[in-house]
Amino acid sequence: MTVQLFIPCFVDQLYPQTAFNMVKVLEKAGVEVAYNTEQTCCGQPAFNAGFRDEAREVCTKFLRDFDGSDYVVAPSASCVGFVRNYYSTLFNNSSLHNEVRGLQKRIYEFSSFLVNVLGVEDxxxxxxxxxxxxxxxxxxxxxxxxxxxxxxxxxxxxxxxxxxxxxxxxxxxxxxxxxxxxxxxxxxxxxxxxxxxxxxxxxxxxxxxxxxxxxxxxxxxxxxxxxxxxxxxxxxxx
Missing domain, CATH: 3.40.50.11810 (Rossmann fold)
Known part of the structure; x- marks a missing residue:
């Protein structure tokens, strides 16, 4: 199995070792990890601050960065929760509606992915x-x-x-x-x-x-x- 790695902004800038450790655990569990170096933010900061148009632009890039059929795994329930629960608000009745629905089914927080998708607990x-x-x-x-x-x-x-x-x-x-x-x-x-x-x-x-x-x-x-x-x-x- 190959998974796409999403690393949130603050983890990338302040806690990169946590990202490396997540990769270490995933690979130990038999997963091949891919990292798109063009990825940026999920759009949550702009959305929460009320900048909906700017957030939509960032979120559109996120959809492009993580298109395909691979699972997307992140060391942050906050970012995953934003994609799962608020992307539909930004892209309702848009041409990207299907892409949003697909990504929402594929994106997982790290611990949830281990237990619920891989079936790994130890x-x-x-x-x-x-x-x-x-x-x-x-x-x-x-x-x-x-x-x-x-x-x-x-x-x-x-x-x-x-x-x-x-x-x-x-x-x-x-x-x-x-x-x-x-x-x-x-x-x-x-x-x-x-x-x-x-x-x-x-x-x-x-x-x-x-x-x-x-x-x-x-x-x-x-x-x-x-x-x-x-x-x-x-x-x-x-």
């Missing part, structure tokens, strides 16, 4: 310590991802998975929300981190680097003894 990873999992809003509500990451993490040797209180509550990032409503965003991060700390976990793990970036900033500022890790980085750890 990738032979090892990580010693305790961890708690953060359900990102996009993964939980837009992609309906709940059990898949937990199944994968439960098979990681040496890792004890603990559930925090209010696990389905937002971490406070929300893209531009964190900029426009800074004090609320920080308060939500404080709640999320303290719930994680109460479990005694060494790590907060999630499918979305955007959430983890937000939480990591708060953790560093407060000097808390806990780390954040993307699930791809965990699963690539042997």
């Amino acid at each position: 990738v032979g990873a090892t990580l010693h310590g305790k961890a708690t999992y953060h359900d990102s809003c996009a993964a939980l509500r837009e992609c309906r991802i709940k059990e898949e990451p937990r199944k994968l993490l439960s098979r990681v040797k040496g890792l004890e998975l603990l559930e925090m209180n209010d696990v389905e509550t937002c971490c406070g990032f929300g893209g531009s929300f964190a900029v426009k409503f800074e004090s609320i965003s920080i308060a939500m991060a404080d709640q999320k981190v303290n719930n994680a700390l109460q479990t005694g976990a060494d790590y907060i793990i999630s499918t979305d680097m955007s959430c983890l970036m937000h939480l990591e900033g708060y953790i560093r500022h407060k000097g808390h003894p806990i780390r954040t890790m993307h699930i791809a980085d965990v699963l690539a750890n042997c």
Whole structure:
């Protein structure tokens, strides 16, 4: 099987190792990975800011970059959720309607692809310590991802998975929300981190680097003894 790799903007610029780790795990699972170097953004930032025409232009390029029949896999439920749930709004009754429907069926978040398409739950990873999992809003509500990451993490040797209180509550990032409503965003991060700390976990793990970036900033500022890790980085750890 060949899959097309989509790497979100912030992962490409700030966390490239997470992308490489996702490739490592996919190849270990027997998948051939292809990467279109012309790819850019999925269009979500412009769409969320209200620039619909500009977003449509970026999204049209995304459709062209990932045309064909291959699965498209990304280390971000946020981007996948945007394509699945909002491209139809941008291209309703347009000549690209069928292309949109096709892509929406082919695009997957990384952990969901492993479990639901490949049928893989144990990738032979090892990580010693305790961890708690953060359900990102996009993964939980837009992609309906709940059990898949937990199944994968439960098979990681040496890792004890603990559930925090209010696990389905937002971490406070929300893209531009964190900029426009800074004090609320920080308060939500404080709640999320303290719930994680109460479990005694060494790590907060999630499918979305955007959430983890937000939480990591708060953790560093407060000097808390806990780390954040993307699930791809965990699963690539042997």
